[in-house]
Structures are given as C-alpha cells and as structure tokens.
Amino acid sequence: MSALPVATGRQTWNGLRRSAARHRREVALAGCWTFLASTGIVALPMLLGRCVDDVRLGRSSSLPVMLVLTGLVAVLGAVVTALAQRATARLGALIAADVREQAMTGALGLEPVLLESAGSGDITARVTDDVETFVAAVPLITQASTALTTVLVAVGAVAGLDWRLAIAFAVVLPIYWFGLSRYLARAGALYASERRAAAERGQVLLESLEGRPTVTAYGMAALQADRIERASAQSLEVRLRTVGVSLWLSKSMNAAEAAGLSSILVTGFWLVRADLVTVGAVTAAALLFHRLFDPLGTLLGSFDEVQRAGAALARIVGVTLVPPRVRPQAPLPHGGVRVRLRGVRHSYDGVHDVVAGVDLDVPAGSSLAVVGTSGAGKSTLAGLLAGLFPATAGTLCLGDDHGQIAVGEVEPERLREWVAMVSQETHVFAGTLRDDLLLARPGTPDGDLWRALARVGAERWVAALPGGLDTLVGAGGHLLTPVQTQHLALARLVLRDPPLLVMDEATAEAGSAGARDLEQAALALLDNRTAVVVAHRLSQARACDRIAVMDGGRIVEIGSHAELLERGGRYAELWRAWSPQPARPLTP
Ligand SMILES: Nc1ncnc2c1ncn2[C@@H]1O[C@H](COP(=O)(O)OP(=O)(O)OP(=O)(O)O)[C@@H](O)[C@H]1O
16 A cells, blocks of 8 residues: 555546646637537538438529538538647647646655655656556547537537437437446546556566665565566456456447437437428438547547546646645754754664664764764764654754754755765766756856866866766766766765765775775865765774764764774774775775
C-alpha cells in the first residue's frame, strides 16, 4: 500500500478543471468550433431528407438549390471540423503539459521522508507511466467531447423532425446505458488495480536494478527474478481482465446500433403509412442515426481510455494532494553561523537509534571533522544537519548574530541560504557545464564561473574541453570522471558561498592522486566558514579546527588534532594506524 494518496473522483475532476481554467480562451474557442462542426454534421442528413421529399413530391425547381446547399454545407462542415480538431488538439496539448508540470512540481515538493516511505517506484510510475497514460489519452478525450456534442445536437434535430421518431431514436439509449453501466461498475476498479500492478512491477524492477551489487553479492538473482515474474504475472492478469471488460462493451455497442437503426426504420415505415411524417424525414432520421455510429463509437470506445486516463490522473493529482508542511520562514543569515545540537537522535526503522543522543557545538567560522568507523552514524548526522530528513528527537539549531533557527522546522528553500551540503552522490545534470554551475547561483557571469573553477583546481581541465563552459555534460553528453564530478560540486559550493558547509565524503570517490587534489580543493573552501566535514581521510580531519569521533551513534571524543593525540584515545589509535599510509581511506 503506497504512502502517497490517490485522488477521489471529485478531487481528480477539480484538478482537471483547474487546468482547464488556466486556458479559458482555448476552452471557449474549442467549444465554439466543436458546436459548429457538430451542426454541420447534423445538417447534411437533414438536407438530404429534404432532397428526398423534393424528388418524391416532384418539386423540381427547389431540388437544384437544395443540392447546391448540401454541397456547400459539406465543404463548410469539413473546414469547420478541421478548425475544431485543431482547437481541441491545442487545448488537449496545453492541458497535458499542465498535468505533466503538476506531477513534476508535486513530486519535487514532496518531503524526502515521505518519498522514502512511499518507495521511489511509486513516484517514478506516477511521473512517468501515469503521466504518459494520461497524455496519450488526451487526444481521445477531446475527440470524445466532440462526439458527445454531435450526439446531443443530433438528438435535438431528430426531435425537431418528429417526436415519435425521437422516441424510436431514444430506444437505443437503455441498451447503451445497460452496457455502459455494467462496464463502468467494473472498469474503474480494474483500471486502478492495473495502474497499481504496473507501479508495483516498476518498484520491483527498480529495486533489482538499483540494488544490483547487493543482488549479485548475496546470490539473490533467482529470488529477485522470481519477484519480478510474480509482479509481471499479476500485472498481466489484471490487464487480461480489463481487455475482457472492454470487449464486452464493444459487443453491447454493436447490439445497440442494430436495435437503434431497426427501431427508426420500423417506426418510420409505420408513420409514413399513417401519413404522419414524410419519407424525407424518416430518411433524415435514419441517416442521422447512421452518422452517429462513429461519434457514438468514439464516445463509448473512449470510455475505456478515459477510465484508464482517469485512474492515472487520480494518481497524478494524488501527488499534489500531499499537504505541504507549514513551516516558519527563516530569516536570511547574518554573518557567521554557529551550530548547536542537543540530545539529537535518529532512527530509520523506529527501533534502532543510528544517531543516539548527540550534543554538539560548532562555533561560527570554525570547522569540525567527524570521523569514525563505517556505520558509526556520520552520514546520518550530516544529513540531519543539512535538513535532508528530520531528527527523531532532540534539537538542531543554527544561529547567527540575530538569533537562531531550528533545522527541519524552517522552509527547505530558506534553509538552503544557511547551509549547503556536498555529498558523494553528486549529480551532473544534462545540459552545458555552464548550466550545471549556474544551478548554484543563476545569472552568474562567466568570469565568476571561471574564478570558482580555478578556486577548486578545475580550471585547466574545463579549459581543455572542446566546448569549454559550453560542453554538454550529463546524460548523453561528455562523460566526466568522478574527480571532475566532485570538482563541479565544489565549484557550485564556491558560487553558492553558504555560511555553513556540510561535506560528506566529498573526496572519498576519487583514486588516491585525485583524492589528494580534491582534498586540497575542499579544504580551501573551509576558510572563514563554519563547516562540518565527514572525513574519511585523517589528513582531512587534521586540517579542521576540531575533530569529533563517532561510535555507535554517539560522539565519544572531541577536541583538536593535537589534543586528541595527547589524550591517547580512539583518535590517537586511528591516527597511528593511518599515518604511515596517508593515501589509505579510513573506512573500507
Ligand atoms: N536510508 C537508510 N535507511 C536505513 N538505514 C540506513 C539508511 N542510511 C544509513 N542507514 C544505516 O544507519 C547506520 C549508520 O549509517 P551512516 O551512513 O550514517 O554511517 P556512516 O558512519 O556514515 O558510515 P559510512 O562511513 O559507511 O558511510 C548504518 O547501519 C546504516 O546501514
């Protein structure tokens, strides 16, 4: 069961209405053209009926006029239909773009904690599969609206010919209704479970790909393949059931068409014999009904896709329904920022504390290295400080000359003004190298970008690239090495210039030579800045003002490099073990 909500019918409809309201002019234009096109479609059979009466009653003088008029209406109808199709297609594309945007904005605004509990597969399925399903159905939805208008105009026209013919026309409605209601009763739930099964299959596939090293290491390939097979089989089973239901709908449509046409012809025959209507009127009614086969087919056939799109849209709108956490606006920081942690705890599973009661003060402008064995809780502490997720208990405050703010309580956007984090998971976004740098500070002139690159030692390799700052990087672009990727992350930090810097393994990725370069670049950023550095290399730790040693989620030692060596405790032990091989990382 997903932690992300799925919108109800009313909420989904409201979501769609909000999108349509943003394009009032296009909605009005599409509505007008569609109405005119429907009138054109209905006018032709009516005119042909008049022609039949003219022939039967020997009104040879008006026949040529009627034939010319019929030809004109046919040509005009075709032009207006083309304009209506263009207007509805444009409206559909605008709404599809809106929905896509809604999904992305909603997904990006989700709290990381919620994302984690929902599973990345569900949110990925919503912003990809569900959005595609909805977008693909949009042209059909617009065709269905056109078809509905045509049907309504046609029913009005037959009623204008003769009320008894209108009743004969309407005989078909209960048959359509019966078919449709049985279909609707089953299809909604089926399509929702189809989307759910697809999302679950996506989650299992994603897990298998992302966790490939673990799957290989623990020989879990067969187990994982079995999970994928079960998820796929379930998805296929639901799909087959939905196909069965939609086939049933098309059979009932065929039955309704046969019944409707027979009903009009039999009633018409009786009315003509009783001299109550003309042969032309019955011809017009029969032709009208026949002309409606297509719109009615589109209308009912599209219910299938519309239901599917509705289920997808409900999941997309669901993403936007997650209420944003109301948080106070943090003021902009003034001067240096100090860090204060009291009784901070964090548990991922609600049982084991990974950070188990940390009290810590980092004065403004000073740097603190956090060291410890693998799993000690260093990265978790760094994530808490950067506000990536909230602490289970305790307080984390950042203070400046004017007061303090509580991390996790303030708006994420505002927190970014106070703190920036660089981690091992540095992402290179697809675009030019300049675009990647500008993410940190949009609008920065090239001169400052080059200065930032020079500050982290990246100027030479960027200048050597064929396109310099214009080189395309990221997916499909120039492949950057891990060291170059970290250089970019550090240059972004220089541009951002945050008062508090949290660095987690910024140099651990690289090979030893590259690591030393990066280490120098990273250390250069610590000058005159408050910094918390998760140090995997003790040379990095030594360069910081103070060092905290973590073990089992607690800080077990804290002091300067010299103080800790003198104390002869855990840090001294680590230093002795590490110092003969300065290139060796502290943790495996
Ligand atoms: N997202 C997560 N969900 C569940 N458990 C996690 C998560 N991240 C880390 N842990 C667990 O929390 C514990 C502390 O991890 P953390 O990454 O904070 O330690 P660390 O000291 O930074 O280790 P390393 O140096 O290996 O990165 C570990 O047992 C780890 O398996």
